[in-house]
Amino acid sequence: MVLYVCEDSTEGILCGVYDAWASRLGHDRVGLALAGAYNYEMFTEYRPVLTDRAKAQKVERAVRGKISERAWRWVYRATLSREKEKADAVYRFLIHGFHIGEAVTQCLQIPQVHALFALNRAVACEAHHQKEFLRFSQLPDRVLFARIGPKHDVTPLLMPYFCDRMPSERFVIWDAGHERAGVHVKGGLWYLLAGREAARAAALEKETDAGRYALLWQIFFDSVAIPERKNEACQRTHLPLRYRPYMTERFSRS
Amino acid sequence: MLIQEGLSLEEKLKILTDAARYDVSCTSSGVGRRGKDGFLGNSRTDGICHSFSADGRCISLLKILLTNQCIYDCRYCVNRRSNDTLRTAFTPEEIGTLTMEFYRRNYIEGLFLSSGVLDTPDYTMEQIYRALLLLRREYRFNGYIHVKAIPGADPALIEMTGYLADRMSVNLELPTAGGLRTLAPAKTREKILKPMRQIQLGIARQLEREGRLESRGIRMDSIGREPSLPDPASALEEGSGHLKTGRPVLAEGSKSPEKGRPALMDDGGSREGRPRAIPGKSVYGNFGLGRVSAYRPYFVPAGQSTQLIVGATPESDYQMMAVAEALYRNFGLKRVFYSAFVRVNDDSLLPELPGGPPLLREHRLYQADWLMRYYGFAASELLDEARPNFNLFLDPKCDWALRHLEQFPVEINRAPYETLLRVPGVGVKSAVRIVAARRRSALRFEDLKRIGVVLKRAAYFITCSGRMMTPVRLQEDAIAAALLGEERRRLPFDSSGLYRQLSLFDDFHLQEGEKSHGSLCV
Numbered sequence: 001m002v003l004y005v006c007e008d009s010t011e012g013i014l015c016g017v018y019d020a021w022a023s024r025l026g027h028d029r030v031g032l033a034l035a036g037a038y039n040y041e042m043f044t045e046y047r048p049v050l051t052d053r054a055k056a057q058k059v060e061r062a063v064r065g066k067i068s069e070r071a072w073r074w075v076y077r078a079t080l081s082r083e084k085e086k087a088d089a090v091y092r093f094l095i096h097g098f099h100i101g102e103a104v105t106q107c108l109q110i111p112q113v114h115a116l117f118a119l120n121r122a123v124a125c126e127a128h129h130q131k132e133f134l135r136f137s138q139l140p141d142r143v144l145f146a147r148i149g150p151k152h153d154v155t156p157l158l159m160p161y162f163c164d165r166m167p168s169e170r171f172v173i174w175d176a177g178h179e180r181a182g183v184h185v186k187g188g189l190w191y192l193l194a195g196r197e198a199a200r201a202a203a204l205e206k207e208t209d210a211g212r213y214a215l216l217w218q219i220f221f222d223s224v225a226i227p228e229r230k231n232e233a234c235q236r237t238h239l240p241l242r243y244r245p246y247m248t249e250r251f252s253r254s
Numbered sequence: 255m256l257i258q259e260g261l262s263l264e265e266k267l268k269i270l271t272d273a274a275r276y277d278v279s280c281t282s283s284g285v286g287r288r289g290k291d292g293f294l295g296n297s298r299t300d301g302i303c304h305s306f307s308a309d310g311r312c313i314s315l316l317k318i319l320l321t322n323q324c325i326y327d328c329r330y331c332v333n334r335r336s337n338d339t340l341r342t343a344f345t346p347e348e349i350g351t352l353t354m355e356f357y358r359r360n361y362i363e364g365l366f367l368s369s370g371v372l373d374t375p376d377y378t379m380e381q382i383y384r385a386l387l388l389l390r391r392e393y394r395f396n397g398y399i400h401v402k403a404i405p406g407a408d409p410a411l412i413e414m415t416g417y418l419a420d421r422m423s424v425n426l427e428l429p430t431a432g433g434l435r436t437l438a439p440a441k442t443r444e445k446i447l448k449p450m451r452q453i454q455l456g457i458a459r460q461l462e463r464e465g466r467l468e469s470r471g472i473r474m475d476s477i478g479r480e481p482s483l484p485d486p487a488s489a490l491e492e493g494s495g496h497l498k499t500g501r502p503v504l505a506e507g508s509k510s511p512e513k514g515r516p517a518l519m520d521d522g523g524s525r526e527g528r529p530r531a532i533p534g535k536s537v538y539g540n541f542g543l544g545r546v547s548a549y550r551p552y553f554v555p556a557g558q559s560t561q562l563i564v565g566a567t568p569e570s571d572y573q574m575m576a577v578a579e580a581l582y583r584n585f586g587l588k589r590v591f592y593s594a595f596v597r598v599n600d601d602s603l604l605p606e607l608p609g610g611p612p613l614l615r616e617h618r619l620y621q622a623d624w625l626m627r628y629y630g631f632a633a634s635e636l637l638d639e640a641r642p643n644f645n646l647f648l649d650p651k652c653d654w655a656l657r658h659l660e661q662f663p664v665e666i667n668r669a670p671y672e673t674l675l676r677v678p679g680v681g682v683k684s685a686v687r688i689v690a691a692r693r694r695s696a697l698r699f700e701d702l703k704r705i706g707v708v709l710k711r712a713a714y715f716i717t718c719s720g721r722m723m724t725p726v727r728l729q730e731d732a733i734a735a736a737l738l739g740e741e742r743r744r745l746p747f748d749s750s751g752l753y754r755q756l757s758l759f760d761d762f763h764l765q766e767g768e769k770s771h772g773s774l775c776v
Contacts, residue, residue, distance in 0.1 A: 100694075103693070103694065106687070106690035106691055106693070106694070107691055107694050107695075108687055108691050108701070108704050108705050109691050109694070109695060109697055109698075109701035109704060109705070111704075114704045131302060132302055132303055132304055132305075133304070133305070134360050135359060135360055135361070136358065136359045136360050137359065138358075138359070144358060144359070146360070163289075164288055164289040164296050165289050165294075165295060165296045166289070166294060166295075166358065167289050167290070167291055167292075167293075168291070168292060168293075168294065169294070169358060213355045213356065213359060213361075214359075215264070216263065216264060216267055216352065216356075217356060217359070217361050219264055219267050219268050219271070220267055220271050220316065220356075221305060221307060221313065222308075223267070223268050223271035223272050223275065224271050224274075224275050224307050224313060224317060225275070225307035225308040225309045225311070226275055226276070226309050226311075226596060227309075228596045228610055228611055229309035229310075229311070229594070229596070229611060229613065230308055230309055231308075231309050231310040232308060232310070233310070234306075234309075234310025235306045235307070235308060235309070235310045237310075238303070238306040238310065238312065239305065239306040247305070248359070248361065249305060251308075252308070
C-alpha cells in the first residue's frame with residue numbers, strides 16, 4: 001500500500017489524485033491522506049505530494065471535460081470539507097467518475113459516490129447557512145465586516161455570492177475558525193488572505209460599531225414573532241445554536 | 255383613531271411590525287436576478303431565510319406596514335378602525351433607508367410592504383407605488399420586493415407597481431363569500447378577485463412577450479374563461495353535491511375508474527384525470543417568469559400569492575383545499591398561504607380558541623398544499639364530503655395510502671415517477687434520484703436509504719426487485735399504528751390536549767368491508 005500525503009487544500013488534493021493515478025500501482029494499492037492527519041501503519045509506504053498548480057489544473061480540466069461540471073462542483077466543495085478522509089474520498093469518486101462518465105453523479109447507490117456526495121452536500125449546506133446567518137457590521141469608513149465560524153472552509157464559496165450581491169460595497173469576511181479572510185474591494189475583485197495578513201483583518205473587529213441599525217433590527221426581530229405561536233424548538237431546528245454567537249440579534253431564551 | 259405625531263423611527267418600526275406580522279407569507283423565492291453595478295442586491299430563485307423568530311417562522315423580508323391607519327373594520331384584523339391602538343405611518347424615505355441598511359448588513363433579503371387602507375384604496379396604492387419607486391430609482395435597490403395590491407385601487411396603479419415588485423399578493427382571507435360578509439363587511443369577493451385576475455393577466459402577457467407561454471402550458475384565451483372561484487358554502491347549499499373545481503369530481507358512491515386494477519403499476523397513461531407531475535415543478539404550471547435580467551423591468555416575475563385564514567369561520571378542510579385548488583388552477587397563483595387564526599380582537603363573531611391557534615390543522619393544510627402542487631394529488635383524492643377534515647394523527651399522504659392499499663406495494667425499480675411520488679416516505683428529491691439511479695443498476699433497500707427515502711414509512715408500501723423489507727403479514731390497522739407512533743414523535747409542536755382515546759375504525763375512517771380486502775399478504 002502506498003499512501004500519497006498531500007497538503008490540505010484544493011490544489012494539494014488534486015495533485016495527490018494526479019500522483020496516485022500516475023503511479024500506475026493499481027487503485028487498490030494506493031490511497032490519499034492529508035498531511036498531519038493520518039496514523040502510521042505497517043507495510044505502508046508514505047510519499048509526500050508536491051503541490052503544483054499545473055498538475056492540479058490538469059486534473060480539474062479532466063474532471064470538467066470527461067465527467068461533468070456538476071462532478072467538478074462536487075469535488076471542489078468536498079475539498080473544502082473539514083473531514084480528514086476527504087482526499088481519499090475524492091480519489092475513490094474519480095475512479096468511478098472516469099469510468100462511468102457524466103452519469104456518475106446520479107449513481108448514489110455506489111458507496112464511494114455517495115460518500116463524496118455527502119461531503120459535497122455538507123459543505124454546500126454550511127455555505128447556504130452562512131449566506132443566511134452571516135451578519136455584517138460597519139467600520140468607520142462604511143466598510144462592512146463579518147465574523148463567521150463555519151465547520152467547513154466555505155469562505156471561497158461565500159465571496160462570489162456577496163460580490164454579485166453588493167458590487168459597490170467594500171467588505172471583509174473573517175473566518176475565525178480557519179483563520180482565513182475574504183476581502184472585497186469595489187469593482188468585483190476579491191482576495192483570500194491567510195496567515196499574518198488574515199490576522200490583520202481580524203483586528204478590524206474591534207473597530208465596528210454595533211450601531212443604530214443593530215438596535216432597529218433587534219426591535220424588528222422581537223416584534224415580528226407572534227406570541228400566541230411561540231415555538232422555540234422549531235426556531236432551534238431552523239437556526240441551530242452554533243450560529244447564534246456570530247449574529248446581530250440577541251435571542252431571549254426561556 | 256389616535257394618530258401620533260413625532261414618533262421616533264424605533265417606535266414606528268415596532269408599531270408597524272406588530273401590525274404586519276399576521277401576514278404569514280415571508281418567502282423571497284421565485285425570481286433569480288443577478289446583481290448590477292451601482293445597485294445593491296440580487297435575488298435567488300430558491301430564496302433565503304435570514305433569521306427565525308421566536309415562533310419558529312422564517313424572517314426573510316422586512317415585513318412592515320406603510321401605515322396601520324385603516325378605513326375598514328374587519329372583525330379579525332388587528333388594525334381595524336374600531337381598535338383603539340396607536341396609529342402611525344412610515345415616510346417613503348424611512349422605508350428606503352431601513353431596507354438598504356438592513357440589506358447591506360445581510361439582515362434581510364428584501365422588503366415586504368403592506369398597508370392599511372388610508373383614505374381611499376387609490377391613495378394607499380399610490381403611496382405604496384411612490385415608496386417602491388423611491389427605493390428602486392433613488393436608493394438603487396435591486397433585491398426582492400413583495401407588495402400588496404390593494405383591492406379597489408385603480409388598475410393603472412396596480413400595473414405600475416407590478417413593474418417595480420417581484421411578487422404581489424391580494425389576501426382572500428376567508429374562503430367563502432358568506433364568511434367575508436360576516437367578518438369583513440366592507441369587502442366583497444369580487445373586489446378581491448378583480449386585482450388577482452388583473453395580476454394573472456399581466457403575468458401571462460409578460461410571458462407572452464418573452465415567448466414563454468407555450469413552454470409553460472398557458473393559453474391566453476383560456477384565462478378568465480374557466481369557472482371562477484368556487485364558493486364552497488353556496489355550492490353545498492345548492493345541493494349540487496360537489497364543488498366546481500374546474501374538473502369533474504366523482505359523485506359519491508360511484509366507482510373510481512382505477513379501482514379494481516393496479517392503476518399505480520402501469521405506465522401512467524391511464525390517469526388522465528390527474529394533473530401530470532413534472533419532476534421538481536409545480537403541476538399547475540409556473541405563473542411568473544422566474545429568471546430575469548437585472549437590466550429590464552418585468553411585471554411580477556416571482557408570481558402572485560394569497561392567504562387564507564384557518565379557523566376563523568367554520569369551513570371544513572375540504573372546502574379550504576377546494577378553494578386553494580381553484581386558486582392555483584384558475585388564477586395562476588404561485589402560492590396559497592394558510593394562517594392559523596389568532597384571536598387578536600375580542601369580538602362576539604369570532605370563535606373562542608381555548609387551545610390556541612389551530613396550528614396542527616394549519617400544518618396539515620400545508621402538507622396537502624404541497625401534495626397538490628408537487629405530487630399531483632387532487633383535493634378530491636385527499637378529502638371528500640363524507641370525510642371533510644384531515645386526520646390530525648396521520649399526515650395526508652400516509653392517510654391516503656392507507657385508504658388505497660390496493661395500489662400498493664409499489665415496485666421501486668419499475669414504477670413511474672408519478673407513482674413513486676405517492677409512496678409515503680418518498681419525496682420529490684428521492685423520487686427524482688430513484689428514477690436516475692435505477693438506470694444503472696437495480697436498487698436495494700440499503701441503496702434507498704442512501705438516496706434519502708424514509709424507510710420507516712416507505713417500508714410498508716414498497717418492494718425492491720419483488721421483495722418487501724419486512725416479511726410479515728401487514729394490515730391497515732397494524733401499519734396505521736406503526737406510522738402513528740412515528741408521527742406522534744415527529745409533530746413539531748405541543749399537541750397535548752389533542753389526543754383522545756383512539757379508535758382506529760373511527761379515526762382512520764376504515765370500514766369493515768374495506769378492511770377485509772385491504773390486508774396485505776407478503
